[in-house]
Amino acid sequence: MIIDIIGDIHGYADKLAGLLTQLGYEHNGQCYEPPANHRALFIGDLIDRGSQQLRTLEIVFAMVDAGVADAVMGNHEYNALAFATLDPYKEGQYLRTHTELHFHQHEAFLKEAPFDSDSHRYWLERLYEIPLWLETDYACFVHACWDVDSMAILKPLLTPNNCLTPQALIETSQEPSVLFDALERVLKGVETPLPDGLVMVDKEGTARSRVRVRWWLDELNQKTIHEIARAPNSGLAQIPVDALAENIDFALKTNKPVFVGHYWLTGEPQLLSPQVVCIDYSAAVDSGYLTCYQLDTEKPLPLDKANFVQYHHDYS
Structure with a gap:
């Protein structure tokens, strides 16, 4: 098929x-x-x-x-x-x-x-x-x-077909929480903090202290933010070229x-x-x-x- x-x-x-x-x-x-x-x-x-x-x-x-x-x-x-x-x-x-x-x-x-x-x-x-x-x-x-680790965290809240329930929606919306972070991973991707004091402005004008990363690449923690970020060049221009990604817990x-x-x-x-x-x-x-x-x-x-x-x- x-x-x-x-x-x-x-x-x-x-x-x-x-x-x-x-x-x-x-x-x-x-x-x-x-x-x-x-x-x-x-x-x-x-x-x-x-x-x-x-x-x-x-x-x-x-x-x-x-x-x-x-x-x-x-x-x-x-x-x-x-x-x-x-x-x-x-x-x-x-x-x-x-x-x-x-x-x-x-x-x-x-x-x-x-x-x-x-x-x-x-x-x-x-x-x-x-x-x-x-x-x-x-x-x-x-x-x-x-992200199977995030999915395992969410699974007990979901229906057998992996659908949200009203209670699952409530619990995954509570920030900060492990459930919130797991839901964010699945529906929005993997992010890493920017170096202290730095922010990026997204396409809707929102200042962000974290950047989305290209999680499909290998050895994420051994690359610079410029190498792994999924962000416009205008945003990355604010980040030092040698700034390393850190503590990205994903495989x-x-x-x-x-x-x-x-x-x-x-x-x-x-x-x-x-x-x-x-x-x-x-x-x-x-x-x-x-x-x-x-x-x-x-x-x-x-x-x-x-x-x-x-x-x-x-x-x-």
């Missing part, structure tokens, strides 16, 4: 429909039906940013409900649940605070599903159905990082191929490593393309960049 692994959609339903059609999927009146011997898998971040939030969810969940697709949760789905859930430990506050920044990040979704409306409540219930990760005999699928503990989204890559799709593939090529901006990796379950390895398919919406 061929698994069509599709990257972060972020509410761009037209791009999703275009990619599915390009891959040979046909709408049967209920959902996009795959060609023979194909199945779709969505790698998370279905929502936020784009102007077709509910149509995106309708396409994805119609396929999931028809048994022709799977999905894993992205940090934006998690954030949507936390944004709408009161924190029982902090009276009157939500698990994800309603700051101007957080509202702006979630504005596109709330515009189509107003807060606490019937539509909003319905789609939040559907988001609970998406597992945090999937593992099969042939591959591993997670939004940001395949990739699987021999299977690992598929992720999340990382806002650009350009021609490439393998991150002989074992790791990112399928997020910034579809949420005009210059980015919704991307798919076609995995043959009979021969998952070696990975091959020829298996990438991109929908070039600006050529259609």
